[in-house]
Amino acid sequence: MTHDVLIIGGGSAGYAAARTARDEGANVGIIDHGPLGGLCILRGCMPTKTILRSSDIIALIKRANEFGLSSVSPKANLSAIIDRKARLIGEFADDRIQALKDSRFTLYEERARFVSPHEVQVGTQTLTAKAFIISTGSVVSRIPLPGLEEVGYITSDEALELRDLPESMIVLGGGAVAVELAQFFSRIGTKVTLIQRSRHIMSEGDEDLARPVEARFREEGMTVYTNTQLHRFTKNGTQKVxxxxxxxxxxxxxxxxxxxxxxRRPNIDGLHLEAAGIKTEKGRVVVDRTMRTNHPHIFAVGDVNGLHEIVHIAIEQGEIAGWNAMHANDSPRRYDDRLKTQVVFTDPQVASVGLSERECRRENISYMTASYPFNDHGKSMTLGETHGHVKLLADPLTGTLLGAHIVGPEAAELIHELIAVMYFYGTVHDLMRIPHYHPTLAEIITYPAEELLGRIPK
Structure with missing residues (x-):
């Protein structure tokens, strides 16, 4: 065997798997053709959050009169925003590259393809291992819409490199990437029209979480069309229609x-999974809760398995696979999505943990729910951040939290109290017993908790 464990892909999931397997005593090889760093650092989480900070600030400056301050007319310098992003991302990437090149790993900066269930071709070498972990991430989906390829478009990859501010932009889609970038460009001066097929943006979640975000978009001047059907794209001079x-x-x-x-879709192009007999379904690598494929010694983690396109989950999956790869004869570790958490960094932010109402209905899970709006909460009113609400889902007999959802100010931070309570299988009783300082945004959580507490049978 060339290695105990071979990792294909050195992003967040792959590095987590490599680190875990190494800590369990494995001789680990990492294969990544580059650029090194992974999607989150190079073209995902970190660059988008960096540029969103700039648009959040300009949006606040434009509201100066609301807070008794002299109004100004701020103007965005997109090239300078991208320079700041590039500087920070360069630092983050350097840290990851240094970790990948640690002497405790063997790094192969080449493409990999399977030639059998136990061999991969890497450049001119054939490598073997006791276990393989596929962590090649995802790529932008190419959707066959009439005329779209002919008129031309950009994806999030190119949007993060634009230096000249577009006068106008059509955004196709209503997922996290679409809405975050749509609001960014709208706030810094681009006339944005967002077109979404479903009845509301962020269509995988409950509708009541999307509506406050749509309202904010429209207040800020964005045009939002939902419940649409795209037919075709044409050109009118230099304009795309x-x-x-x-x-x-x-x-x-x-x-x-x-x-x-x-x-996005799982990035399996060129891996020759068929040569290894690795099962795929609708373009994703099929895995069980141990992160194993249909071959017990081959694992797939992160975006490539299509379960969740979320970095902390990819890291968790990587750690599970890295451990299981070295403990084939022990009780395996398993992924549990009870605490699955997702955040969309729009303004207002949207954050969720656990079950949604639509999931409860689909799976016939009994629940009760209560919500409380930020526009009736003292601290959020003092901040001028009154869009949205907090919603809790609980077991109707015990009050155990099943899910929690926040659309509103600092939702990404506030959700972590609810994650912690759910981690310990906490109840609405616990939320009412936990001290909440006044005045804070966090104390809003107690209001729906109190309502639910009053519904539990004595």
Whole structure:
């Protein structure tokens, strides 16, 4: 065997798997053709959050009069925003590259492809291992819409490198990437039109979480079309034109640039999974809760298995696979999505943990729910951040929390109290017993908890 464990892909999931396997005594090889760093650092979480900080600040400055301050007319310098992003991302990437090149690993900066269930071709070498962990991430989906390829578009990859501010932009999609970038460009001066097929943006979640974000978008001047059907794309001079149906009416929208943000897909191109007999389904590598594929010595973690496109979950999956790869004869570690957490960094932010209402209905899980709005909460009113609400889902007999959802100010931070309570299988009783300082945003959690507490049978 060349190595005990071979990791294909050195992003967040792959590095977590490599580190864990190494700590369990493995001789670990990492294969990554580059650029090194992984999606989160190079083209995902970190660059988007960096540029969103700039648009959040400019949005606050524009509200100066609301807070009794002299108004100003701020202007965004997109090139300077991208320079700041590039500097920070360079630092983050350097740290990851240094970790990958640690002498305790063997790093192969080449492409890998399977030639059998026990061998991969890496450059001119054939490598073997006791276990393989596939962690190649995801790539932008190419959606076959009539005329779209001909008129041209950018994806999130190119959007993060733009230095000249577009005058107008059509954003296709309503997922996290689409809405975050749509609000960013809208806030710094681009006329943005967002077109979403489903009834509301962020369509995988409950509708009541999306509506406050849509309202904020429209207040800020963005045009938002939901419940649409895209027909075709044409050009009118230098302008790109989207033809679609909205609420039964034919519509056209024209813009300088189209941002295609219709999702991502597992990155399995070129891996020759068929040579190893690795089972896939709808383009994703099929795994069980131990992160094993249909071959017990081959694992797949992170975006490539299509379960969740979320970094902390990818890291958890990587750690599970790294441990299981070295303990084939022991009781395996398993992934449990009871505490699955997701955040969308729009303004207002959207954060969720556990079950949603639609999941409870789909799986016939009994629940009760209560919510409380930020526009009736003292601290959020003093901050001028009154969009959204907190919603709790609990077992109707015991009060055990099943899920929690926040759309509003600092939702990404506030959700962690609820994650902690759910980690310990806490109840609405616990939320009422935990001290909450006044005045804080966090104390809003106690209001829906109190309502639910009153519904539990004595």
């Amino acid at each position: 989207a033809h679609f149906t909205h609420d039964g009416q034919e519509k056209t929208v024209m813009a300088e640039i189209i941002l295609q943000a219709l999702g």
